[in-house]
Amino acid sequence: MEQKIADIDRQHFISFEGIDYSGKTTQINLLQAFLQKKGYSVYVLREPGGTVISEKIRDILLDRNHHEMSERAEIFLYSAARVQLVSEKIIPLLKEGYFIIADRYVDSTTAYQGYGRGLDLEMVKQINSAATFGLMPSITFYMEITPEQAQQRRLESGAGADRLEGAGIDFYQRVFNGYKELIRKEPDRFRVINAMQSVNSIHKKIIDLLEDHL
Ligand code: TMP
Numbered sequence: 001m002e003q004k005i006a007d008i009d010r011q012h013f014i015s016f017e018g019i020d021y022s023g024k025t026t027q028i029n030l031l032q033a034f035l036q037k038k039g040y041s042v043y044v045l046r047e048p049g050g051t052v053i054s055e056k057i058r059d060i061l062l063d064r065n066h067h068e069m070s071e072r073a074e075i076f077l078y079s080a081a082r083v084q085l086v087s088e089k090i091i092p093l094l095k096e097g098y099f100i101i102a103d104r105y106v107d108s109t110t111a112y113q114g115y116g117r118g119l120d121l122e123m124v125k126q127i128n129s130a131a132t133f134g135l136m137p138s139i140t141f142y143m144e145i146t147p148e149q150a151q152q153r154r155l156e157s158g159a160g161a162d163r164l165e166g167a168g169i170d171f172y173q174r175v176f177n178g179y180k181e182l183i184r185k186e187p188d189r190f191r192v193i194n195a196m197q198s199v200n201s202i203h204k205k206i207i208d209l210l211e212d213h214l
Pocket of ligand 1: 020046047106110
């Protein structure tokens with residue numbers, strides 16, 4: 001059955017965005033603990049993933065051997081994973097009163113597939129709207145680091161590159177610029193965080209901004 005989102009309260013639906021190695025996940029874990037202490041039931045979801053089907057799609061997407069994946073196949077796979085996540089988890093959990101923290105959401109598709117891969121932005125917009133049923137977070141924390149800083153962090157971590165991380169610095173520069181453009185277009189939803197500060201000061205900043213928002 002098709003989802004109806006008009007009567008869903010989005011106040012407790014928040015997302016985190018940023019290029020890889022921006023430190024999103026660390027901050028999400030800290031925020032989850034903070035909100036739980038405050039008495040909220042919190043659910044963290046990562047994209048692509050978060051359901052059995054979406055995790056399987058994630059494996060296809062991030063497989064280093066899938067060099068031949070076309071850009072359109074890529075956007076439809078991310079979006080298929082998202083439809084499943086929104087229908088199976090996000091909508092029902094919001095209705096049950098959960099606080100949802102999304103580790104990436106539809107802005108990642110605009111930044112990576114739209115600006116990064118160069119897919120037509122109008123097409124991306126339509127696919128995104130179909131994949132989310134139009135349901136958007138009430139606030140989005142953008143963890144800002146430059147592609148050079150991100151690359152430095154990856155080298156220091158000693159991690160290998162997955163299929164996307166193999167895409168090179170030019171790709172990440174386009175993604176970075178894409179996020180800037182998104183923030184310019186929706187200044188009310190985005191909160192930009194300097195992700196090069198210490199873990200603790202970032203956490204404090206996020207809490208302040210979130211408390212203002214709630
Ligand atoms: P993660 O490393 O934050 O789990 O994200 C997985 C990768 O997938 C990351 O490189 C960003 C990319 N991605 C997209 O290209 N488009 C999307 O819509 C999403 C959600 C992620």
